[in-house]
Amino acid sequence: MDIWKILERADRSFGGNVAIIDRDGRFTYGDLMMRSSALALALRDLGVRRGDRVAVVEVNSHEYAESYFAAAAMGAILTPVNHRLSAREIGYILRDSGARVILASTRFSEKIVSAISMDDVEIKGEVWIGGDGSAEGRTRGLEYENVLGKHMGKRLKPTDVDESEVAHLYYTSGTTGEPKGVMLTHKNVCVHARCTIEELDLAESDVWAHVAPMFHLADAWATFAITWVGGRHVMLERFEAREALDAFERYRVTVTNLIPTMLNLMTRHPLATRRDLSGLRVILSGGAPIAREVVRRTMDLFGCDYIQTYGMTETSPFLTLGILHEHLKKLSFEERLDFKAKTGRPFLPIELKVVDEKGTPVAQDEKQVGEILVRGETVTPGYWNRPEETEQAFIDGWLRTGDLAVMDREGYVDIVDRKKDMIISGGENIYSTEVENVLYEHPDVLEAAVFGVPDPKWGEAVAAAVVRVEGADLSAQEVIDFCRERLAGFKTPKKVAFMAELPRTGSGKISKRVLREPYLSDTRRMKTPSRS
Numbered sequence: 213m214d215i216w217k218i219l220e221r222a223d224r225s226f227g228g229n230v231a232i233i234d235r236d237g238r239f240t241y242g243d244l245m246m247r248s249s250a251l252a253l254a255l256r257d258l259g260v261r262r263g264d265r266v267a268v269v270e271v272n273s274h275e276y277a278e279s280y281f282a283a284a285a286m287g288a289i290l291t292p293v294n295h296r297l298s299a300r301e302i303g304y305i306l307r308d309s310g311a312r313v314i315l316a317s318t319r320f321s322e323k324i325v326s327a328i329s330m331d332d333v334e335i336k337g338e339v340w341i342g343g344d345g346s347a348e349g350r351t352r353g354l355e356y357e358n359v360l361g362k363h364m365g366k367r368l369k370p371t372d373v374d375e376s377e378v379a380h381l382y383y384t385s386g387t388t389g390e391p392k393g394v395m396l397t398h399k400n401v402c403v404h405a406r407c408t409i410e411e412l413d414l415a416e417s418d419v420w421a422h423v424a425p426m427f428h429l430a431d432a433w434a435t436f437a438i439t440w441v442g443g444r445h446v447m448l449e450r451f452e453a454r455e456a457l458d459a460f461e462r463y464r465v466t467v468t469n470l471i472p473t474m475l476n477l478m479t480r481h482p483l484a485t486r487r488d489l490s491g492l493r494v495i496l497s498g499g500a501p502i503a504r505e506v507v508r509r510t511m512d513l514f515g516c517d518y519i520q521t522y523g524m525t526e527t528s529p530f531l532t533l534g535i536l537h538e539h540l541k542k543l544s545f546e547e548r549l550d551f552k553a554k555t556g557r558p559f560l561p562i563e564l565k566v567v568d569e570k571g572t573p574v575a576q577d578e579k580q581v582g583e584i585l586v587r588g589e590t591v592t593p594g595y596w597n598r599p600e601e602t603e604q605a606f607i608d609g610w611l612r613t614g615d616l617a618v619m620d621r622e623g624y625v626d627i628v629d630r631k632k633d634m635i636i637s638g639g640e641n642i643y644s645t646e647v648e649n650v651l652y653e654h655p656d657v658l659e660a661a662v663f664g665v666p667d668p669k670w671g672e673a674v675a676a677a678v679v680r681v682e683g684a685d686l687s688a689q690e691v692i693d694f695c696r697e698r699l700a701g702f703k704t705p706k707k708v709a710f711m712a713e714l715p716r717t718g719s720g721k722i723s724k725r726v727l728r729e730p731y732l733s734d735t736r737r738m739k740t741p742s743r744s
Contacts, residue, residue: 214398215284215379216370218405218440219245226416226442232274233463234447239274241442244281246364247274251282253363258313258337262287262371265381267311267335269293269302269320271449272422272431275341275356279315280435284379284398287371291381291393292427299326301391305383306333309393309596313337315356375399381596382429382525393596394525403589404528405436407560411533412467412494412519418443419491421468423456429529430469430499453477457487464491469521471499471721472506473714476659479509480681492516498523498530500721501627501645503652504553511549522555522627526611528590531564532556532625540622554626555617562588565610566619576619581628581641584617585610616643633724635664637672640702644724647674647705650698654691656684659714663724665707665731676705677714677727686710 222231223245231241239247260266266288268279283290291309293302295317306314306327316324318340328335338353379398383391408414420438422445424431438445446463448456451474459465470478475497478484492514497507498521511518523529534556536548543551558564566574566582574580587610594602605612616634617627628634628643635642644662651660659679667673676695680686688708695704715726 213402213406214373214375215401215436216281216373218402218436219248219281219284222439222442229416229442230444231439232277232445232447234272234274235449236274241439244274244277244439247360248278248281248285249368250360250363250366251278252285252368252370253366254339254359255282255286255288255313257359257362258339260286260288260313260337262373263289263377264313265289265291265309265311267291267293267306267309267314267316268427269295269314269316269324270341270426271295271317271319272426272447273341273449274447275315276426276447277435277439277445280432284373285368285370287373287377289378289381291383292432293383294425294427295320299323300330303327303330303333305391305393306330306335308391309381309383311335313339315339315341318342373398375402376593378593382427384525392598392601394592395594395596396528396592400528400590400592401433401436403561404433404530405440407590408433408437408530409441411535411560412496414438414441414443414467416442418466419446419463420444421446421448421456421459421463421465423448423451423459423468423470423474424499428499429523429525430471433529434469453481454483457481457484457489460489460492461487466491466493467496469496469498472497472502473500473659473716473722475502475510476506479506479513480658484513489514489516494519496521501555501648502553503649504549505649505652507553508549511552518552520552520554520556522615522625523559524613526592526605527562527586527588528592530559530590531562531584531586531613533559534624537622551622551624554620554624557622557624559590561590562586564625566617566625571607574619576621576623578618578620578626581616581618581643583631584613584615584625584627586613587611633663635662635672635674637664637667637674637702638670642674642703647676647695647699647703650695651676651678651691653698654686654694656681656686657691658682659722661714661722661724661727662705663727665728667706670702673706674703675707675709675727675731677709677711679711679714 222241227242231244232239266283341356375398378395380396381393420434494517520534522532564586568582574582614631617625647662658681661677664672665675691708715723
């Protein structure tokens with residue numbers, strides 16, 4: 213199975229169904245097939261051949277979906293690029309991937325032109341989405357609708373690709389160094405799509421809201437799974453809590469995957485309870501750990517099933533799903549909530565184990581902490597042009613996730629921290645998620661992030677960045693006292709910083725690296741001799 217065949221099947225079986233709703237209107241699966249075919253032929257005109265990389269820099273849209281399928285039809289490798297990155301960062305990805313053609317929104321033209329102009333970036337063709345490619349300083353390039361128009365209605369003979377060939381190249385956020393290109397094959401993507409359909413009971417009647425960005429796998433996987441079953445895609449260009457709630461009501465959205473930050477903001481929005489959200493049957497959450505209180509508010513507001521997810525770019529992405537075993541569904545609400553707030557049990561195609569430093573599986577007692585290792589048909593073959601880093605990422609065929617977790621008697625995993633985020637204070641291991649969960653219990657805390665900062669006595673101390681609920685009058689001492697009542701003294705934050713908003717990576721995750729930086733800078737200054 214390859215990705216193009218997913219769209220071919222949808223066209224045969226659901227050609228008259230509305231496939232996509234976005235700013236430009238409604239498109240059937242027949243339209244999506246015709247437009248994706250035209251784009252594939254246009255890419256061929258631009259010299260794209262099997263194995264070439266095609267970069268795309270765009271917001272959620274029908275054009276984004278078309279690029280995913282058109283590249284697959286050509287046997288090309290689509291490289292989705294985070295449009296929030298700087299010109300320098302985009303230039304690095306274009307250079308490292310060796311992208312031949314770029315599809316880019318005119319709204320990002322200034323930094324795209326700057327990125328293309330950098331040394332060793334060898335883009336051979338530019339196609340601009342949403343406007344004339346010669347405007348606003350763009351001296352070359354083609355307009356998206358024009359290139360499609362030349363091939364609309366023409367018959368496409370797709371490239372015959374093997375399922376082991378690379379289909380997508382996703383670049384990691386690079387919070388610990390230069391971004392790496394994660395390779396995903398046609399098999400990775402198609403197996404993941406097929407298994408999500410089975411796990412989540414996806415069907416033709418489902419309406420998926422693309423709220424999280426399509427350059428990120430938290431959302432991108434649904435492009436293929438929802439198309440496979442002939443469901444409907446609703447595109448939101450960007451996340452705003454009110455707009456997302458409006459879309460859920462207007463288009464009778466049935467299912468979507470949101471990161472915890474989005475859920476937190478939506479459930480706290482003052483107009484949330486005035487929306488008719490009865491179309492929803494399940495809300496998925498992934499991309500970062502979620503506090504138990506946010507899960508509770510989500511279930512209360514949306515009145516539908518809630519499934520916690522956990523995954524990585526390297527695994528297409530799902531590794532676990534918080535779907536309850538049948539016998540657990542008989543538990544009380546609070547007991548079920550305990551399981552739903554956990555990371556979840558292994559996703560259908562995944563083998564998973566949690567091991568200690570010696571590689572021995574941890575006890576299923578929710579106490580012993582180990583690293584999650586995984587393997588399966590949805591796991592990446594490695595990193596683009598980085599054989600050494602690929603080798604380091606695996607141990608005896610198992611991918612090392614870098615995530616620390618415990619397991620319970622039912623086989624559910626619960627992540628306690630990233631290895632790099634674990635705080636060690638006075639020899640004690642402190643997991644940031646435990647402290648964050650307590651902070652989210654405070655009614656005046658909108659968002660919170662916990663991280664370690666240098667401490668001359670204990671090595672590291674616990675610090676918290678907090679965003680207050682609008683209008684709340686909350687002091688640092690009140691936050692510390694609240695935590696001290698619920699946590700051991702060494703886990704209680706020693707420093708509390710209030711912020712208007714928390715810094716985020718391009719995928720919307722909270723960036724603890726940015727939060728730590730001022731404290732690390734202070735330490736560096738203290739260690740650096742002054743110059744006179």
